[in-house]
Amino acid sequence: MSEHVISSKLYVSIWATLMVLTAVTAGVAFLNLGPFNTIVALVIATCKALLVVLFFMHVKYTSERMTKVVIAAGIFFLLLLLGLSLADYATRL
Amino acid sequence: MSSAALNPERPNYLNQEYGIRSWLLTVDHKRIALLYLLSITFFFFIGGFFALLIRLELLTPAGDLVQADTYNKLFTMHGMVMIFFFLIPSIPAVLGNFLVPLMIGAKDLAFPKINLLSWYLYIIGGVMMLHCILTGGVDTGWTFYTPFSTAFSNTRVIEAGLSVFVVGFSSILTGFNFVVTIHRMRAPGMTWSRLPLFIWAHYATSIIQLLGTPVLAATLVLVVLERGLHLGIFDPTLGGDPLLFQHLFWFYSHPAVYIMILPSMGVVTEIVACFSRKRIFGYNFIAMSSIAIAVLGFLVWAHHMFVAGISLYSALVFSMLSYLVAVPSAIKVFNWTATMYKGSITFSTPMLYSFGFIGLFTMGGLTGLFLAALGIDVHVTDTYFVVAHFHYIMVGGAVMGYMAGIHFWWPKISGRMYPEAWGRLAALIVFLGFNLTFFPQFVLGYMGMPRRYWQYPPEFQVLNVLSTAGSTILAVGYLLPMVYFLWSMRYGKIADANPWHASGLEWMTTSPPPTFNFEETPEVTWEAYDYANIPAPEEVPVEH
Amino acid sequence: MSTSDGAIIAEPEHGPELRHQFATVEQQREASTLGMWLFLSTEMMFFGGMFCAYLVYRYWYYDEFAAGSRSINIWMGAINTGVLICSSLTVALSVRAAQMGKRKTLLVLLVLTLLFGLAFLGIKGVEWHDKFVEHHVPGLSFSAADLVRDYPQLHINPHHIQLYFSLYFAMTGLHALHMVIGIGIFLFLTYKAWKGAYTPGYYTPVEVGGLYWHFVDIVWIYLFPLLYLIDRKPL
Numbered sequence: 001m002s003e004h005v006i007s008s009k010l011y012v013s014i015w016a017t018l019m020v021l022t023a024v025t026a027g028v029a030f031l032n033l034g035p036f037n038t039i040v041a042l043v044i045a046t047c048k049a050l051l052v053v054l055f056f057m058h059v060k061y062t063s064e065r066m067t068k069v070v071i072a073a074g075i076f077f078l079l080l081l082l083g084l085s086l087a088d089y090a091t092r093l
Numbered sequence: 094m095s096s097a098a099l100n101p102e103r104p105n106y107l108n109q110e111y112g113i114r115s116w117l118l119t120v121d122h123k124r125i126a127l128l129y130l131l132s133i134t135f136f137f138f139i140g141g142f143f144a145l146l147i148r149l150e151l152l153t154p155a156g157d158l159v160q161a162d163t164y165n166k167l168f169t170m171h172g173m174v175m176i177f178f179f180l181i182p183s184i185p186a187v188l189g190n191f192l193v194p195l196m197i198g199a200k201d202l203a204f205p206k207i208n209l210l211s212w213y214l215y216i217i218g219g220v221m222m223l224h225c226i227l228t229g230g231v232d233t234g235w236t237f238y239t240p241f242s243t244a245f246s247n248t249r250v251i252e253a254g255l256s257v258f259v260v261g262f263s264s265i266l267t268g269f270n271f272v273v274t275i276h277r278m279r280a281p282g283m284t285w286s287r288l289p290l291f292i293w294a295h296y297a298t299s300i301i302q303l304l305g306t307p308v309l310a311a312t313l314v315l316v317v318l319e320r321g322l323h324l325g326i327f328d329p330t331l332g333g334d335p336l337l338f339q340h341l342f343w344f345y346s347h348p349a350v351y352i353m354i355l356p357s358m359g360v361v362t363e364i365v366a367c368f369s370r371k372r373i374f375g376y377n378f379i380a381m382s383s384i385a386i387a388v389l390g391f392l393v394w395a396h397h398m399f400v401a402g403i404s405l406y407s408a409l410v411f412s413m414l415s416y417l418v419a420v421p422s423a424i425k426v427f428n429w430t431a432t433m434y435k436g437s438i439t440f441s442t443p444m445l446y447s448f449g450f451i452g453l454f455t456m457g458g459l460t461g462l463f464l465a466a467l468g469i470d471v472h473v474t475d476t477y478f479v480v481a482h483f484h485y486i487m488v489g490g491a492v493m494g495y496m497a498g499i500h501f502w503w504p505k506i507s508g509r510m511y512p513e514a515w516g517r518l519a520a521l522i523v524f525l526g527f528n529l530t531f532f533p534q535f536v537l538g539y540m541g542m543p544r545r546y547w548q549y550p551p552e553f554q555v556l557n558v559l560s561t562a563g564s565t566i567l568a569v570g571y572l573l574p575m576v577y578f579l580w581s582m583r584y585g586k587i588a589d590a591n592p593w594h595a596s597g598l599e600w601m602t603t604s605p606p607p608t609f610n611f612e613e614t615p616e617v618t619w620e621a622y623d624y625a626n627i628p629a630p631e632e633v634p635v636e637h
Numbered sequence: 638m639s640t641s642d643g644a645i646i647a648e649p650e651h652g653p654e655l656r657h658q659f660a661t662v663e664q665q666r667e668a669s670t671l672g673m674w675l676f677l678s679t680e681m682m683f684f685g686g687m688f689c690a691y692l693v694y695r696y697w698y699y700d701e702f703a704a705g706s707r708s709i710n711i712w713m714g715a716i717n718t719g720v721l722i723c724s725s726l727t728v729a730l731s732v733r734a735a736q737m738g739k740r741k742t743l744l745v746l747l748v749l750t751l752l753f754g755l756a757f758l759g760i761k762g763v764e765w766h767d768k769f770v771e772h773h774v775p776g777l778s779f780s781a782a783d784l785v786r787d788y789p790q791l792h793i794n795p796h797h798i799q800l801y802f803s804l805y806f807a808m809t810g811l812h813a814l815h816m817v818i819g820i821g822i823f824l825f826l827t828y829k830a831w832k833g834a835y836t837p838g839y840y841t842p843v844e845v846g847g848l849y850w851h852f853v854d855i856v857w858i859y860l861f862p863l864l865y866l867i868d869r870k871p872l
Contacts, residue, residue: 005736006729015726019719022861026715029866037870041862049855056729057851064667066276067674074678077304078685080391084407085340085689088395089696091404194658201658203668269675277668278658307679311686315807323776324803326690332797337693341686609657 004061014055021048105508105605120205121608126191127506128212129182134575136178136219139226141568143171148530148561156548164547165232166248172235174226177257178219180491181349184356185267185302186215188498189295191506193271195599195606196289198280198615203273211266218260225252234545236346239327239338243319251321254313261306261313264352268302271295280598282617289597289621290379294359297383301348301355301390309345312338336402343394351390353487354454355383357494358425361447364501365429367595368444369436370629372622375428382421389418399470408467415465422458426451437629441593442516446497449524453489457482460535475545478538484531496523496574503578504592508605509585515577523570529563594630596623654839666841673845677852680815684856687808691863694800700791703868704784705801708773710764714865717760721854724753728847735840740833743843747827750850754820761813765806774806775799790872805864812860815853822846 025044033040054060059067106123109115116124147167150158159167190208194201202208225231231253233242242250275296279288316338318324325331327338366373373379395403395411403411429451438444460482463469473479503511533556538544542553549557591600602611619626659665695702731746772780779802781795826846829835835843 005733008730008733011726011729011733015722018722018725022715022718022722025862025866026711029711029862029869030871032870037866037868041866045859045862048858052725052851052855052858056725057848064670066671070671070674070678073300073304074681077391078681078688081308081344081682081685082689082692084392084395084410085337085344086692086696087410088336088340088403088407089693091406092402093404199658203658204672205656205658265679269672269679272675273668273672276671277664303675303679304682307681307683308686311683314811315687315690318807319803324807325775325799326803326807330796331799332694332698332794333800334693334697337690341689344686614660 004058006055006058006061010055014051018048018051103603104607105603106608107508107605109608118209120201120209122190122194122202122205122208123506123606123608125205125208125212126187126189129186129190129215132212132215132219133179133182133187136174137571139223140171140175140179141571143167143174144564145568147171148564150547151549151557152561154549154551154554154557159547161547162232165234165545166230168545169231169234170226173231173253173257174222175487176235176349176353177260178215178222180353180487181264182215182260182267183353183491183495184360184498185271185295185298185352186211186263188291188360188495188502189267189271189298189356192502192599193274193292193295194278195505195602195610196292196597197275197278197283198598198611198617199274199278200609200611200614202270203278204270207266208270211263211270214259214263214266218256218258218263221252221256221259225249225256228252236342237313237316237338238342239316239319239335240329240333243316243327251317254317254320258310258313258317261310264302265306268299268306271299272303280615280617283598284617286376286380287617287619287621288380289359290362290373290376290383291356291359293380293383294355294362297387298352298355300384300387301352305345305348305352305391308341309349312341312345315341336398339398339401340395343397344391347394347397348387348390350483350486351386353491354494355386357450357454357491357498358383358422360494360498360501361429361450362425363595363597364443364447364497365432366622366624367501367593368439368441368447369433370624370627371432371436372620372624373428374431374434375424376621378424379428382424385421386418389414389421393418396465396470399467400474412465412467416462419458419462419465422454426455440517442511442513442520443497443501445517445520445524446493446500449520449527450490450493450497453485453493453527457485457490460485473538475543476538477534477542477544480544481531481534481538484534489527489531493523493527496520499574499578501593501595502599503581504588505599505604505606507578507582507585508588509581510588510592511574511581511585512577515573519570519573519577522566522573526563526566526568526570530560530567531563533557533559533563592630594627596621596627654834662839669841669845670848673848677848680852680856684808684811687804687811688859688863691804691808694797694804695867698794698797698800699867701793701798702801704781704788704791704793705798705805706865706867707788707869708771708784709805709865710767711865711869713760713764714861717757718857718861720753720757720760721857724750724757725851725854727753728850732840732844732847735830735835735843736837738837740830740835743830743835744827747823747830751820751823751827754816754823758813758816758820761809765809768802768806773802775803788872808860808864812853812856815856819846819850819853822849 021044025041028040029037106121116128119125150164229249231248231250233246233250237254275292315326319326319328325333327333327335329335362373362379393411393415395407396415399408464473464479464482500511500516537553537556540553542549588604590602590604598615601615655662655665727746727749731743731750734743734746768774769777771783772778779799781793781798784798785793785795823846826843
């Protein structure tokens with residue numbers, strides 16, 4: 001992790017973005033978008049998570065390669081658990 | 094590397110401080126390793142005691158020693174204790190804790206206090222398990238399958254589940270410590286490609302401990318919540334799916350078997366190189382196959398569920414992936430064999446155990462491929478074929494590797510040599526006892542004897558009697574080292590720094606090592622397994 | 638540190654925070670942050686197990702999950718999401734304050750973080766109480782009759798809907814437990830900060846505690862749409 005000091009202005013703008021995205025998620029839930037409701041909700045949640053990880057958790061500014069490897073490994077194995085389990089449920093007759 | 098005997102009164106980690114407080118509050122990884130050695134040996138004998146009762150019951154076809162419910166408790170407690178309190182910690186918590194800092198040239202692990210915490214969590218989980226056993230035990234099988242465990246069992250499921258939850262954290266913390274230590278605390282010059290393969294094996298094991306155990310933790314929490322607070326998650330009457338439990342359970346428990354075997358493979362690699370006086374053949378292949386086993390091991394869990402009700406398509410996928418995971422293990426067996434080819438072999442005790450490992454692990458592994466084939470699995474699943482398969486790997490493989498490692502590094506740990514003749518004798522007894530116990534079980538399973546049954550048709554009796562006879566021989570083989578290791582601590586020949594003339598940084602410090610491992614931080618300029626430049630000992634030290 | 642023959646080796650200059658197993662403060666910091674990230678990956682898998690159960694039952698019993706999500710209060714959920722985002726801001730700013738040696742600012746921000754955390758738990762408590770009053774707690778005289786009556790357009794099986802609520806309580810309960818632990822960690826950090834333990838040369842515990850807090854926030858970022866927003870469109 002670098003010694004880079006991030007400006008408080010940047011933090012506040014990330015915070016504002018996160019609040020706006022929260023409001024958008026809640027608002028969009030009341031619209032009828034069929035299957036896209038879930039997709040939109042998850043995409044927005046992932047964007048929020050990315051903002052927290054990259055900026056609040058400093059991953060964008062780190063010089064540590066292992067940090068990114070650890071995050072990627074966690075996500076990979078999580079998706080493995082979810083994907084292969086759901087594959088069973090999706091293919092049961 | 095002189096072979097002059099060292100003064101045992103020289104300050105080392107054992108005599109640095111005396112008193113129970115200095116042990117119970119230690120942060121020295123070597124002392125913590127010994128604390129673990131005592132604890133897991135204790136639980137090994139508890140698990141072994143249950144095994145003995147099982148084998149006694151199975152001497153006769155009728156259920157005449159214990160009642161059926163009691164028998165269910167016997168195999169459950171045998172499994173839970175052996176897996177969670179012996180096998181999973183064994184090599185990592187004892188040999189890993191002791192050797193990882195030494196092998197990489199560090200003074201200690203990255204987080205010594207967390208290391209101590211992991212031992213205390215092990216003890217707390219162990220006490221809970223003992224209490225559970227003494228107040229009636231559990232009868233769900235070590236697999237806790239729902240809805241029996243959540244709704245129908247009348248035994249102490251919550252306590253057992255919580256004890257495994259706690260000891261799981263012990264495992265996670267050990268893995269976590271190793272990964273950070275290996276990444277951040279290698280001595281100057283100790284590049285990744287110069288690391289002993291023991292370290293690579295523990296690194297791969299730690300990945301599994303870190304990423305798999307939490308899923309077991311979550312699953313046990315759900316079981317406890319369902320049973321205790323009636324938060325139905327797996328309850329079929331609510332539309333819950335018992336198979337969901339199995340998916341979540343096996344997502345950890347299959348990689349768990351790789352937690353049990355990978356460290357043994359690391360041990361065997363070190364020993365095979367040393368007692369063949371040769372560089373390991375295919376260093377990169379062994380290192381990469383350790384990582385491959387760790388990753389691929391997460392892709393095969395539903396092969397435990399082929400007949401449970403998963404879809405045919407996912408069964409096919411998991412079957413194929415299970416074949417794939419055998420490949421890296423096979424690569425290792427080829428590499429060990431190639432290492433021994435044209436080597437100068439010494440049949441020391443560690444080497445005897447390693448030979449046993451290679452042969453028995455291969456048999457266990459090949460029978461795993463039988464089980465991965467859907468057509469065969471339908472017939473032999475839940476029979477003694479499966480029981481034999483996993484005991485070949487876990488006992489013929491992992492435990493032999495553990496014994497090999499304890500013998501090999503005993504001089505380093507205790508500063509004494511064990512009696513070599515007795516060591517070899519015990520290794521032979523273990524090998525014979527093991528095969529007599531478990532080979533008949535392959536035949537029994539193939540003939541159709543189900544597992545976890547307390548009585549069986551009379552035509553299976555002969556093989557069962559052979560198996561029980563084997564188990565008593567095996568027990569003798571395990572008791573012998575207990576006796577002679579203890580004997581050696583007082584009367585064993587004093588060991589010098591490197592009695593085996595092995596490669597590795599741990600052999601370049603005194604036996605036993607000082608508290609901070611090295612007088613000066615080593616600087617590594619040589620490749621691993623540099624046996625071409627290490628003269629062999631005149632003979633393997635033999636002590637009667 | 639003395640060698641075996643008694644000679645004393647001079648140790649490099651460092652503060653009391655450098656542990657003996659590390660050679661430099663930088664190595665210690667890198668080890669600590671790698672350690673925390675590894676721990677967070679284990680937490681990802683821990684919550685992941687529960688997310689797996691959730692996804693399976695949502696796939697099987699969509700209507701019941703839709704009804705269940707309508708029965709919880711979206712405004713409280715959204716406000717709680719906002720509260721946690723604010724707390725993540727104060728956490729990030731507190732790491733910055735520590736980095737810059739601003740002790741007073743650091744203390745204020747840590748205390749604000751604690752207040753936001755407690756606010757989150759308070760609102761969660763209110764939500765849980767509401768569920769209790771409505772008999773939506775499995776195992777405590779559970780009854781989904783009101784939901785079956787209110788949402789005739791959704792084909793609600795009163796048994797299956799219990800699965801939604803079981804998962805709701807299991808997941809929000811475990812999340813709340815992690816919040817409590819986080820508050821404990823930040824109480825400790827606040828105490829140490831007040832004692833002046835954190836300087837621009839050593840603020841690793843604040844950084845590492847911050848990573849934990851942000852992670853718990855991220856879990857909630859996913860819990861909010863998955864539990865509260867399954868199906869809110871007009872029926």
